[in-house]
Amino acid sequence: xxxxxxxxxxxxxxxxxxxxxxxxxxxxxxxxxxxxxxxxxxxxxxxxxxxxxxxxxxxxxxxxxxxxxxxxxxxxxxxxxxxxxxxxxxxxxxxxxxxxxxxxxxxxxxxxxxxxxxxxxxxxxxxxxxxxxxxxxxxxxxxxxxxxxxxxxxxxxxxxxx
Amino acid sequence: xxxxxxxxxxxxxxxxxxxxxxxxxxxxxxxxxxxxxxxxxxxxxxxxxxxxxxxxxxxxxxxxxxxxxxxxxxxxxxxxxxxxxxxxxxxxxxxxxxxxxxxxxxxxxxxxxxxxxxxxxxxxxxxxxxxxxxxxxxxxxxxxxxxxxxxxxxxxxxxxxxxxxxxxxxxxxxxxxxxxxxxxxxxxxxxxxxxxxxxx
Numbered sequence: 001x002x003x004x005x006x007x008x009x010x011x012x013x014x015x016x017x018x019x020x021x022x023x024x025x026x027x028x029x030x031x032x033x034x035x036x037x038x039x040x041x042x043x044x045x046x047x048x049x050x051x052x053x054x055x056x057x058x059x060x061x062x063x064x065x066x067x068x069x070x071x072x073x074x075x076x077x078x079x080x081x082x083x084x085x086x087x088x089x090x091x092x093x094x095x096x097x098x099x100x101x102x103x104x105x106x107x108x109x110x111x112x113x114x115x116x117x118x119x120x121x122x123x124x125x126x127x128x129x130x131x132x133x134x135x136x137x138x139x140x141x142x143x144x145x146x147x148x149x150x151x152x153x154x155x156x157x158x159x160x161x162x
Numbered sequence: 163x164x165x166x167x168x169x170x171x172x173x174x175x176x177x178x179x180x181x182x183x184x185x186x187x188x189x190x191x192x193x194x195x196x197x198x199x200x201x202x203x204x205x206x207x208x209x210x211x212x213x214x215x216x217x218x219x220x221x222x223x224x225x226x227x228x229x230x231x232x233x234x235x236x237x238x239x240x241x242x243x244x245x246x247x248x249x250x251x252x253x254x255x256x257x258x259x260x261x262x263x264x265x266x267x268x269x270x271x272x273x274x275x276x277x278x279x280x281x282x283x284x285x286x287x288x289x290x291x292x293x294x295x296x297x298x299x300x301x302x303x304x305x306x307x308x309x310x311x312x313x314x315x316x317x318x319x320x321x322x323x324x325x326x327x328x329x330x331x332x333x334x335x336x337x338x339x340x341x342x343x344x345x346x347x348x349x350x351x352x353x354x355x356x357x358x359x360x361x362x
Binding site: 008011012015016019020022023024026027029032049056057097098101105137138139140141142147150151154 | 193198202205206209210212213214215216218221239356357358359360361362
């Protein structure tokens with residue numbers, strides 16, 4: 001059985017994955033989407049968010065009646081899973097919530113980048129001629145290419161300039 | 163001071179007295195007043211705000227709103243930590259009046275004053291509103307108000323704790339807004355760095 005921290009991490013991870021897919025579908029950032037049609041991005045997003053919240057509130061039992069605050073060092077010491085020493089509590093402090101929230105969002109973003117870059121590896125990035133007419137920067141570039149393609153392109157352009 | 167405390171407790175018992183009468187309302191308030199529900203939805207909305215824009219100008223405004231909200235929440239955490247460490251150690255309603263309070267949540271052991279949930283939720287909402295006034299900020303304010311009310315309804319805070327939390331959240335957001343202006347061009351450089359790496 002997972003501790004609250006593990007349950008919380010999975011909850012935020014799933015919900016963040018869902019929010020990211022809804023956001024990229026809304027903006028039509030093809031290079032970050034798992035799907036070719038935004039409709040499926042919305043469906044996936046809502047299911048992931050609903051799944052995350054259901055997991056936390058139905059499966060996870062977020063409020064065991066324990067009054068200790070678990071610390072990050074405890075988690076690194078004892079790991080995510082039970083059995084844990086009986087004096088190690090299951091309620092997170094504020095700092096731990098923030099830490100695991102950011103960690104889960106970071107993992108969700110990394111997952112989004114990796115999966116979309118693999119699934120969409122056949123997107124043909126814009127040619128240099130096309131880019132001269134309208135050279136998108138930042139996230140907007142991901143409307144036309146995947147994250148990995150964009151990073152590779154930047155590295156190449158950087159080398160070219162040198 | 164006694165008069166304020168007395169009025170605060172009267173208001174608390176009036177709101178908390180509503181609990182236990184309508185099961186569906188109790189269920190809803192337990193959910194809204196939960197430590198993780200609205201407090202999790204708000205940063206997820208910030209995540210949407212960061213990525214969900216259709217024009218570059220709109221995107222920069224969104225991302226500055228996210229930065230402001232994040233700094234505001236950080237400041238709120240510091241202020242709350244300081245107050246709980248050195249401020250009044252007010253007992254939770256369920257500890258002060260164990261037989262009179264309808265406690266719908268688990269019993270907390272930390273001080274009641276001020277309400278951290280109210281402070282953090284208002285810091286999120288105000289932080290966004292200061293940079294980007296729109297439906298999303300309005301929805302966040304509505305969520306913050308519901309969360310604050312629910313905390314009293316479920317019996318974990320007095321209204322005064324919540325009002326103090328709201329004030330702290332709003333003041334911290336105003337301070338964050340000022341700090342981001344003072345330290346300019348750092349936020350601009352940060353956003354530019356993120357844009358270079360295709361993350362903004």
